[in-house]
Amino acid sequence: MHQLTKTTSHGDTRWFVQPEVAEQLLVGDGFRLGEWQRAGWLETVKTGPHRTVYRLNLPSGCFYLKHYRVGDWKAVLQNVVRPPRAILEWRAAQWVAAAGISTIETVAVGRTIRRGLVFDSFLACRAIEDSEPLDAFVANRLQQLPAARRQVVRRNLTESLGRLVAALHRDRIIHRDLHAENILVRLAPDDSLQLWLIDLHAVTTCRRLTLPHIERNLALLNPALVHGLTEIDCVRFFRSYWSALLSPANTTVIAPAHLVSLSARSVANRIAEYCRRDLIRIHHKRDRKWSDGNRRLIIADADTVRCRGLTILGRKQLLSIRDEPDAVLGFDLRERSRDTNQEQTKIITLNRGADQIACRAQFVERPIQSRWQQVLGTHSEVRRAWEMGHACLRRNIPTPRPLAIVERECGNKSRQYFLTENIPNAVSLDEFLQDAVADVEVSLRDRQLSQIAIQLAQELRHMHAEGFDYKSLGAASILVDRNQPGQRLRFASPQNVQRLHRPGPRHVAGMLTEPAASLSSHSSVRLTHFLRFLKRFLADRHVADWKTTWRTVQRGVTGLLSMQRDDRRPSTDCVKSDNSIEHTQLSKSA
Secondary structure (H helix, E strand, O other), rough: OOOOOOOOOOOOOOEEEEEHHHHHHHHHOOHHHHHHHHHHHOOOOOOOOOOOEEEEOOOOEEEEEEEOOOOHHHHHHHHHHHHHHHHHHHHHHHHHHOOOOEOOOOOEEEEEEEEEEEEEEEEEEEEEOOEHHHHHHHEEEEHHOOOHHHHHHHHHHHHHHHHHHHHHHHHHHHOOOOOOOHHEEOOOOOOOOEEEEEEOOEEEEOOOOOHHHHHHHHHHHHHHHHHHOOHHHHHHHHHHHHHHHHOOOOOOOOOOHHHHHOOHHHHHHHHHHHHHHHHHHHHHHHHHHHOOOOEEEEEEEOOOOOEEHHHOOOOOHHHHHOOOOOHHOOOHHHHEEEHOOOOOEEEEEEEEEEEEEEEEEEEEEEEEEHHHHHHHHOOOOHHHHHHHHHHHHHOOOOOOOOEEEEEEEEEEEEEEEEEEEEOOEEEEEEHHHHOOOOOOOOHHHHHHHHHHHHHHHHHHHHHHHHHHOOOOOOOHEEEOOOOOOOOOOOOHHHHHHOOOOOOOHHHHHHHHHHHHHHHHHHHHHHHHHHHHHHHHHHHHHHHHHHHHHHHHHHHHHHHHHHHHHHHHHHHHHHHHHHHHHHHHHHHOOO
8 A cells, every 4th residue: 555645835735746746637736637628638527516536647557536515514514523525535445455455545634624623624545446336347358248248257256356356345344335437347358357446435333243234335336236147147256155155264363253153044135035024225315306407418498498417418419409409300290190009110320429329210199187286296107117217227128218209289189209229120029020030940930939948937926026117018019139038128108107016816817918919929939938937937837837827828918819800890880871771761762
């Protein structure tokens, strides 16, 4: 750990700094922000009322600078009873490094003192090059690796992550902001991994490590594990964590005696249950915050127009979509005049900074909401698709990401535009089954359908576990990859996702009836595929419930198909009434 030396104070600011970087970073009473901005070396990473983070790209190297602000007198008084946040993070970095964990290298720490009181504080650390946050690594880099290498890297990642958290807890260190963005990952050519713990302003110590400490700390890391890794990876993580906590490699470290006698299985079950409840609470909290607006969301409502969009589109581009949706999204007004009830779809390209993003734009015209619907706060179809789409993505339920919505009131009609991210090579399951592929062998097609059945069962089980259900699920509502049909499925219409309340066997059978009926017309779908789906969907209840569930589904399919045939058949009463009218007209003419 590099030592910082105390320098002479600059104005009201007191500094501890490494001598070799003092001239590069400091001038007068603080950082050289104005000079760096004029040279184009300074980039604002995040900013808020209490903290601003900069990235400094100097020719000699890269640094991260943090400016902790004091917004009111309450924060000033907090700095009286404890050190300022920059000093706390510097000390926390020393604790974490002493525990044998790679972390930030602090090069400068400062605080502003006026009338004997500490106000703003500053911290500078070297950038950790060739690394990326854990959540981005799991979501992007890990998925791009070949299958065999991906399995090895996932194993190394979960075991390394378990050892890192165990090293923290062995030294009774608690990171109260231990989420995936605060762990950096570097992948070596031999598939080994190096992890760094960063953003240490919320690091504290405890006198005695207890199970509640462990539960709360692992619950912070849980969303990255459950959304990016498999159940086996989570089990592997806990085994590595528990083994490293109770049997440290360093013989000078003593394992917590009060935890040695506990059963690993009981502790794992308790932590898993706590993490499950905490994840539900976090999702509900994020749902409420998303409705009110946040830094990832732009709300651009006008008098008779309601508009929401992601910040990646930019406010200027979103306002142009709101004001002239037909011109920007490429809809033809003449097509709309012929049939206003039919949904129109366009594939377009929008700018996202220096890049471009392929989008799927949908238009539909609906009757305007009644006064009672507005009083009760009932969302329109497009607003429900927006809210439920992002709620599904937060829970790792696969659906195309909503980018923007526009609702325009035109008389008694509401013109609704829905913009989602376009999924390349994605087709509906119905279209995939209808395609006559002559060069695909029967055995290959059968294997693809088996993979789709298993994947669909897993996604529906996950949806039910998150407390959601899909209304009117059919083959047209399921998107598959034309090139890799069994790899990833998506649910096409998020507005059909609804809250699930206490599902029972009858509800499960009713939910499976419509997809079974929509697939019954395809000859390539066999009974074997349905049974494989049921086996994976029912899981531990398969042996006891599969026959009853399947018979109930068959009866429901028979009734649903007969109702559809009756709807297509002309009504006998209508024919009789038409004949009677014709006879009456003939008698009058006679």
